[in-house]
Amino acid sequence: MESKLQELTNKLYSEGVEKANKEAESILEKARQEADKIVDDAKQEAEQLMEEAEKQAAETQRNVEAEIKLASQQAIATLRQKIGNSLTVKMVEPAMKAVFSDKEYLQSLISKVVEGWSKSGNFDMNIVLPEKDKAELEKMVKNNFAGEMNKGLNFEFDSAVKSGFKVGPKDGSYKISFTEADFHNFFKSFLRPKTNQLLFEE
Numbered sequence: 001m002e003s004k005l006q007e008l009t010n011k012l013y014s015e016g017v018e019k020a021n022k023e024a025e026s027i028l029e030k031a032r033q034e035a036d037k038i039v040d041d042a043k044q045e046a047e048q049l050m051e052e053a054e055k056q057a058a059e060t061q062r063n064v065e066a067e068i069k070l071a072s073q074q075a076i077a078t079l080r081q082k083i084g085n086s087l088t089v090k091m092v093e094p095a096m097k098a099v100f101s102d103k104e105y106l107q108s109l110i111s112k113v114v115e116g117w118s119k120s121g122n123f124d125m126n127i128v129l130p131e132k133d134k135a136e137l138e139k140m141v142k143n144n145f146a147g148e149m150n151k152g153l154n155f156e157f158d159s160a161v162k163s164g165f166k167v168g169p170k171d172g173s174y175k176i177s178f179t180e181a182d183f184h185n186f187f188k189s190f191l192r193p194k195t196n197q198l199l200f201e202e
Helices: 002-101 102-116 129-143 148-151 180-200
Strands: 124-128 154-158 162-169 176-179
Touching: 002 129, 102 124, 102 129, 102 162, 124 129, 129 176, 162 180, 176 180
Parallel strands: 124 154
Antiparallel strands: 124 162, 162 176
16 A cells, blocks of 8 residues: 555656656746747847947938038139139239229219210219219319210219219119229139139139
8 A cells, every 4th residue: 555655656757757858948938939030030130220229320421421522622613713713802902992093094984875875865873983083083074074064964072982983874784893892803703713724724
């Protein structure tokens, strides 16, 4: 009886241990599978993050390179413009100042404009002269254009005109400008491209 009881106990123990081992093995296998999945997911996520980081880095590099290229082109264009303007100013400005400070030349130029304008018999004309030269130019105007002024020609002085003069009808509908700045810009338009061509072989 006792031996049968011992045999039954051993059998139950063996079956319990075997069942426990199987359950433990199943749990371990499941844990291993879950661990493998976690590792695989982590690897995939890391690869995606790396790929995205590489794309962003490449895009940032392209943007930076494009901005540097654009900035360098703008800097070169600005430098060329400044060099061209500087040379043009040095060549043209002294001559323009000399021409427009010559009151006899200015009088001759105004006379030709008045003569051309008045050929139509119309003296409805307003000439604007530099305010800073008013004392000197008023005498010239009165001495040389008295007859035309009696027929309707009008002279006025404006501080906005630095040198030269502007002319137009009295109603102010338009003005034709003959100032130093106008001629300076006119000559610059011819000299600047040539200067750039000489400097930069364009």
